[in-house]
Amino acid sequence: MTRMHPQTLHSGVPQGAAAPRPQHQPQPLAEEAQWPEVVNHTDVFVRCFGRDLGRHPQLRDVFSRSPEIGNALMGHYQERLKKAAGQGLTQLVQNIADCLSGVERPGFWGDPLAAAAENGHWRIVNKLLGKMNAGKNPAVIASALEKAAGRGHQQVVTTLLKKTDIKDDAVALAMALRRAACVGAEPVVTTLLKETPVRDDELAIASALKEAAQHGRSAVVSELLTASPVARQEAVVNEALTRAASYGHRSVVHILRPHARQPGLETLLEQIYISRRSNRYSR
Secondary structure: OOOOHHHHOOOOOOOOOOOOOOOOOOOOHHHHHHOOOHHHHHHHHHHHHHHHHHHHHHHHHHHHHHHHHHHHHHHHHHHHHOOOOOOOHHHHHHHHHHHHHOOOOHHHHHHHHHHHHHHHHHHHHHHHHHHOOOHOOOHHHHHHHHHHHHHOOHHHHHHHHHHHHHHHHHHHHHHHHHHHHHHHHHHHHHHHHHHHHHHHHHHHHHHHHHHHHHHOHHHHHHHHHHHHHHHHHHHHHHHHHHHHHHHHHHHHHHHHHHOOOOOHHHHHHHHHHHHHHHHOOOO
């Protein structure tokens, strides 16, 4: 008669051997959790298709078939589009824009357009304008124009002026002119003064001249004085002259001086120079 080890009497498994794992039958997913009807599977969807969006034009159907997933994916692809636009990756921008050409959300196209404009990628700006309804997005276009002007990207500014109705937006033009004058972007200033009615906007011209004078942008100061009679008004010139002198921009003072008729101006300028020297030596 064969004796069994005491430890195997109840389990039937010899001592030291691994117990067999219980067999579990796979449970089917609940009907409401099937892909792609719920947002729970969005992360999987992004990992599968996120890097190859241009190769999967069928993604356009997802936004109509499954609004929840479409909304969740929107932010992901907007960020990718913004980075591609800012880096000048024309083909990637084209791929993403083609797949999402039906999106009519101003905010979706706004950030990528502004990124492309700020970095001077005018071809991408042109492509994005073709995908969006520019007439319904004045704030988006205004932001892109201001960023392009502030970086001196004349070709982007020209594209925005020709492809949109932004030239009718007095506030947007004034902000763009001021930004361009501040950084000394003379070609942008020339373009804005030539192709838009901003040259007759007294407040815009005065603000631009003061910014240019304060930052020592001699070429822009000369351009404004030549292009617009507003810039030659006595009150505007006097304030711009005072700013230029206060910041030590003698070349700008030299340009503005013939247009100033303020009594005792030479004495005032000398006092400003003396004050600047005193403040510098007292630090």
